Amino acid sequence: MAIARKRSKWRVWRDVIYSLIVREVKTGFGDKLGLSWAVINPIAFIFVLSFVRGRLDGGETYSMPTFVFMAYGLLIFQLFLQTFNACTSSIKRSKPLFAFRQVQPISPVIASGIFEGIVKVVVMAGIALVMYFLTMEIRIDNPLGVIASFINVWLIGIFMGLTFGIAQLYIPELNKFRNMMTRPLFFISGIFFSLRDIPQEYWWLLDWNPLLHATELSRFYSYSSYGKVGVSQIFVFELLLVLVAFSLLFYRATWKGAISR
């Protein structure tokens, strides 16, 4: 008979998350395109949109190429939205697996988050590769800053997904609300504009949005001549910190009740 090893708690978590990622890779993409679609689709989308926009306005926006300007906006936005959506739905999707004592609701969230993160890294590499072949300039003045922005947004997606995914087990209607809520984000997260295009007296309408901050900051970290106007790295960090604390507390208080539903 198969003997189960005695494992440390860390080892159990590692095994569970690893097998959930494998499961996600194997089941998430049923058709022939499979996993490659998760990479090709965003690359094509970002590329076409950025390229068309770059053509339209002579190619420069506040001293950085419009292509890069747009690409950062779209990358940040997609990183957030897809991580958030995947993490949220992962809890409900994995409900049958909670029958195994080793699997807790946060496990599929971590697995989905890691999976989306890997996909997005490949997407970024793909875009860089295409830019290289088209002999476009690739310039990143502050790589650490860019990485920090992306990780920030990624974590915001994961932890918001955790909270929403659990809350959704209590209130199923939240799912409809979620779609309604994320749609306007496409237009207010600074994908098509910079905050400085907006008159300062209206900034308060937009500058609560961490995605706008992260987008503008990543542009600035890439081309320091772009400058940063009205955005702050500290704001994004603080928001993330509050979000992490809140969602973990919420999770701890509710997960055992949530899986009985």
Next chain:
Amino acid sequence: MINLVNVTKFFPSALGNQYIFKDLNFSIPTDKNVALLGKNGAGKSTLFRLLAASEFPNAGKITSDKTISWPVALTTGIHPAMTGRENTRFIGRINGVADLVEYERRVRSFSELGRKYDLPVGTYSSGMKPRLAFACSIALDFDVYLIDEVTSVGDASFKKKARRALYDRSNNASVIMVSHQTSELRLFCDSAIILDDGKLVYYDELEEAIERYEAL
């Protein structure tokens, strides 16, 4: 021993909280094969899920130094888009099986799926999926197996085989079993717990318990 300490479990409903257990204290022996008797809706399945830690009590806790299976033959964790082998690996990894190849081999031969083992579970006939699920759990070593109407799995010959395997297991592991067929219980169990009105009562003799239960 599986110890239930001040266990309270309820389900919220439109009619207020439906209590299954209120401040329940009980010890379930793990050195014997125990039948779990109770009417429909008495909470047998809920108790099972609590023991398997598939669900958690609203208050109190359940402790044990034994390893307890998930409800055997539960097919919910099996994904239709993955092959039998992939599903086996998934369950094996989660449970920390040391030798996955050997585990796969056992599951494959026990489930009698043959070449279909490497096809997606979605293409299986309705009897094959529970067979896979049963094989996945019986090929793992647990101290306590939770069995819910297990011998309803598959056709007559597989049933016989399942019963045989379970019987072999029950020599060095113990079994907690729910079944509406008393012949089944008599085959595996020597003692019983009657679950009625949120209370558990332990009987050392299965026959005595069945008598009491039928008088309920």
